[in-house]
Amino acid sequence: MPRSAPRFQPKGFTPTDEQTAIQTNSARHVIAMASAGAAKTTTLALRIAESVTRGVAPEHVVVLAFSAEAARVLRQRLTDIGLEARLARRVRCTTFDDFARDTLRELEGRDTPFLPSPEAAAPKVRAAVAELQRLNALRRAPRELWLPEHNAQIADFLKIAHRLKTQLVRPTLDEDETAGERAEALDVPEGAFALYRQLEKERAGDGDGCRWRSGFDATYDLARLLTDGEAPPPPLPRYRVVIVDELQDMNPASYACLEQLLAQGNAFFTGAGDFDQVIHRWAGADVNFIRGHFGATWHNVRRLPLTRTFRHGPVMALATAAFKKKDVHSGRVNAARIEIEHYADAGDAAQRTVARVLDWQQRGRRLDDCAIILRSPDESIAIENALLEAGIGCRVEGLERYFLRPEILMLRGVIAFALQDYESIPGVDRRLLVLQALALWQALSWGERRIEDMKTAAAQPGLFDAVLHGWLLKPQTQAGRAAAALSDDDEDEAARRRLKLIARLRQEGRGDDADLLLARQRQAAETIAETPAQRDARLRLARTLEDLRAAPADEAAHLSLERAVRTLDLGNAARRIFIDPASAEVVVRSIAGFIDAARRLGQPLRAFAQWLRDAEEKVAELRKHKTVLLCTVEAAKGQEFGAVILPFLEEGRFPLAGCDRTEESNRFYVAMTRMRDELGLLLPADGAKASPFVAAMQVERAIERGRLQLDTMGH
Numbered sequence: 001m002p003r004s005a006p007r008f009q010p011k012g013f014t015p016t017d018e019q020t021a022i023q024t025n026s027a028r029h030v031i032a033m034a035s036a037g038a039a040k041t042t043t044l045a046l047r048i049a050e051s052v053t054r055g056v057a058p059e060h061v062v063v064l065a066f067s068a069e070a071a072r073v074l075r076q077r078l079t080d081i082g083l084e085a086r087l088a089r090r091v092r093c094t095t096f097d098d099f100a101r102d103t104l105r106e107l108e109g110r111d112t113p114f115l116p117s118p119e120a121a122a123p124k125v126r127a128a129v130a131e132l133q134r135l136n137a138l139r140r141a142p143r144e145l146w147l148p149e150h151n152a153q154i155a156d157f158l159k160i161a162h163r164l165k166t167q168l169v170r171p172t173l174d175e176d177e178t179a180g181e182r183a184e185a186l187d188v189p190e191g192a193f194a195l196y197r198q199l200e201k202e203r204a205g206d207g208d209g210c211r212w213r214s215g216f217d218a219t220y221d222l223a224r225l226l227t228d229g230e231a232p233p234p235p236l237p238r239y240r241v242v243i244v245d246e247l248q249d250m251n252p253a254s255y256a257c258l259e260q261l262l263a264q265g266n267a268f269f270t271g272a273g274d275f276d277q278v279i280h281r282w283a284g285a286d287v288n289f290i291r292g293h294f295g296a297t298w299h300n301v302r303r304l305p306l307t308r309t310f311r312h313g314p315v316m317a318l319a320t321a322a323f324k325k326k327d328v329h330s331g332r333v334n335a336a337r338i339e340i341e342h343y344a345d346a347g348d349a350a351q352r353t354v355a356r357v358l359d360w361q362q363r364g365r366r367l368d369d370c371a372i373i374l375r376s377p378d379e380s381i382a383i384e385n386a387l388l389e390a391g392i393g394c395r396v397e398g399l400e401r402y403f404l405r406p407e408i409l410m411l412r413g414v415i416a417f418a419l420q421d422y423e424s425i426p427g428v429d430r431r432l433l434v435l436q437a438l439a440l441w442q443a444l445s446w447g448e449r450r451i452e453d454m455k456t457a458a459a460q461p462g463l464f465d466a467v468l469h470g471w472l473l474k475p476q477t478q479a480g481r482a483a484a485a486l487s488d489d490d491e492d493e494a495a496r497r498r499l500k501l502i503a504r505l506r507q508e509g510r511g512d513d514a515d516l517l518l519a520r521q522r523q524a525a526e527t528i529a530e531t532p533a534q535r536d537a538r539l540r541l542a543r544t545l546e547d548l549r550a551a552p553a554d555e556a557a558h559l560s561l562e563r564a565v566r567t568l569d570l571g572n573a574a575r576r577i578f579i580d581p582a583s584a585e586v587v588v589r590s591i592a593g594f595i596d597a598a599r600r601l602g603q604p605l606r607a608f609a610q611w612l613r614d615a616e617e618k619v620a621e622l623r624k625h626k627t628v629l630l631c632t633v634e635a636a637k638g639q640e641f642g643a644v645i646l647p648f649l650e651e652g653r654f655p656l657a658g659c660d661r662t663e664e665s666n667r668f669y670v671a672m673t674r675m676r677d678e679l680g681l682l683l684p685a686d687g688a689k690a691s692p693f694v695a696a697m698q699v700e701r702a703i704e705r706g707r708l709q710l711d712t713m714g715h
């Protein structure tokens with residue numbers, strides 16, 4: 001056996017043989033791919049404690065994770081299992097990207113500005129877009145390029161760029177290769193790839209070193225530095241023990257860093273993960289990569305199992321085993337409850353969800369230990385409203401409350417304009433969001449100047465009419481488009497320069513030239529410069545407002561809104577605005593959910609607008625008390641709750657239509673395994689529409705067999 005008796009004995013529990021095998025294994029590389037809750041993090045902590053107890057200096061151990069939260073949890077687990085705090089503190093627990101950033105700082109001998117969020121990176125993206133547009137206009141035959149302008153589009157672009165970086169995609173082209181061909185091979189829009197190249201060029205600097213790094217850039221830069229050159233790669237810090245949690249999120253860029261780290265330190269490696277938890281393919285996580293490449297060239301690799309989950313009891317372990325067709329046993333003596341309920345429609349599903357939450361609370365359980373996990377953010381509308389009605393506060397993770405989403409804000413703006421009731425949108429911040437959403441949906445140019453104008457109007461609802469007539473319903477002119485991109489100072493500066501030039505021309509007796517300049521300026525102010533999409537959106541908005549104003553005051557809001565959505569052609573607009581088709585579909589469903597909420601209330605538009613305002617205030621009030629969690633699967637990953645409720649388990653919703661089936665199955669698995677004690681599964685009454693995932697859990701069989709197991713355990 002390649003292991004000896006453990007020297008480190010944890011506090012509070014006895015490790016299983018499987019855990020001990022990993023804790024004490026002498027192989028150079030140990031990989032444990034195991035189920036959710038199967039003590040992966042705990043076992044990695046045991047492994048570290050064992051090394052330290054055997055004399056490895058804690059400074060020679062590094063833990064690499066993909067999220068700061070995972071790194072924090074592992075550090076905490078070290079002390080939880082009984083490693084002395086003074087030793088645990090000296091173990092470096094960090095994320096891949098922070099590790100790469102620190103390493104580059106050492107290698108480059110200087111700090112590079114870090115832009116931590118899409119918002120922080122957006123100005124750089126906008127500048128690169130402007131430069132690309134300028135270069136494109138200089139071409140003999142300018143190309144039609146999709147280029148992001150608005151925040152949501154920039155966020156989509158940054159996701160694409162992130163994915164390309166995980167795959168180590170270089171911005172340079174091969175000989176005889178065009179950008180279009182490369183974009184096609186990478187399966188990204190040509191504009192997005194052109195922008196990727198432009199942004200990387202600007203980021204790389206002009207021989208003066210990297211100008212900035214945003215999320216994942218450091219991992220990408222370090223991986224390239226380690227793999228691009230012919231010369232020996234630059235030195236990395238030397239560690240004797242390297243630990244990686246959540247291995248399933250590994251991608252080629254982080255793998256390149258890990259390989260060098262192991263090679264240079266001649267280090268021992270232990271990693272743990274769960275193949276079935278791959279749900280971040282957009283960020284380059286790819287199960288084929290882990291299965292095919294991970295450790296393929298390493299020597300002395302041991303792949304060891306962890307087959308017992310300690311999160312939930314035998315019933316849930318059996319259901320998980322059936323669902324994923326793998327071995328899952330429970331190490332916890334607990335009679336978990338799995339309950340299936342049927343609903344008639346979305347409203348009924350929401351009511352049943354809320355009833356479950358109330359029941360949980362009435363049985364003396366903590367509201368904040370209960371989570372409603374959704375496959376898609378649009379599903380939250382009915383539930384948010386039902387919770388509000390029942391007086392239950394909720395906090396959200398991974399999704400935005402529905403009345404803060406751009407498509408709903410846009411519709412609220414349209415309602416406010418139609419009713420000329422700008423007070424129905426409370427607060428400056430909210431009104432600014434509404435104006436930004438309108439700019440997005442009307443496809444208007446949106447530069448620094450425009451943002452300033454929007455802030456001014458948001459602060460004074462009296463200016464909303466001016467916004468409507470002077471901007472939203474007025475065709476954009478050449479001068480307007482140019483000015484939108486300038487800041488107030490730039491605009492003043494440009495005007496000053498123009499005046500100076502005209503004065504100089506007149507002084508020099510070149511009155512004709514001065515007149516020509518003035519005429520051009522006038523022409524720019526009068527010449528319409530709208531894209532077909534802008535014109536279409538403007539005319540549709542005008543027609544919609546006319547129609548809403550002409551409608552009888554007592555017409556039900558959902559009827560008015562249905563017509564408005566048709567006239568605005570919001571479905572097609574969404575597909576134009578969001579390059580990710582999945583984002584566009586969420587928007588379309590979110591609008592349908594909003595109209596459905598109006599239908600249920602059955603009030604006229606003015607009363608509905610008022611209801612929205614009141615609802616928003618009530619939600620803020622409820623948040624001050626204990627709340628239930630409403631979150632996406634992605635946000636729930638890594639967390640656990642006493643009770644988990646999964647509503648809307650319909651074919652097409654979960655699994656979501658158009659999404660990769662395996663990834664959907666992984667999402668469902670992540671969602672269901674967050675539960676400790678109770679799981680509520682809500683299915684449509686029409687069995688033909690039920691999500692196949694629930695049948696795959698074989699719940700009845702799991703309950704029956706699980707109880708038997710519990711009986712034999714003497715429960």
Ligand SMILES: Nc1ncnc2c1ncn2[C@@H]1O[C@H](COP(=O)(O)OP(=O)(O)OP(=O)(O)O)[C@@H](O)[C@H]1O
Pocket residue numbers: 013014015016019035036037038039040041042043274310311331638639
């Ligand atoms: N031998 C053991 N006996 C009892 N409880 C244990 C044992 N080992 C670990 N645990 C407990 O099991 C729970 C789940 O462990 P852990 O968080 O390490 O699982 P995980 O596999 O990392 O989960 P996830 O897949 O969700 O990341 C923890 O509360 C941990 O303290």
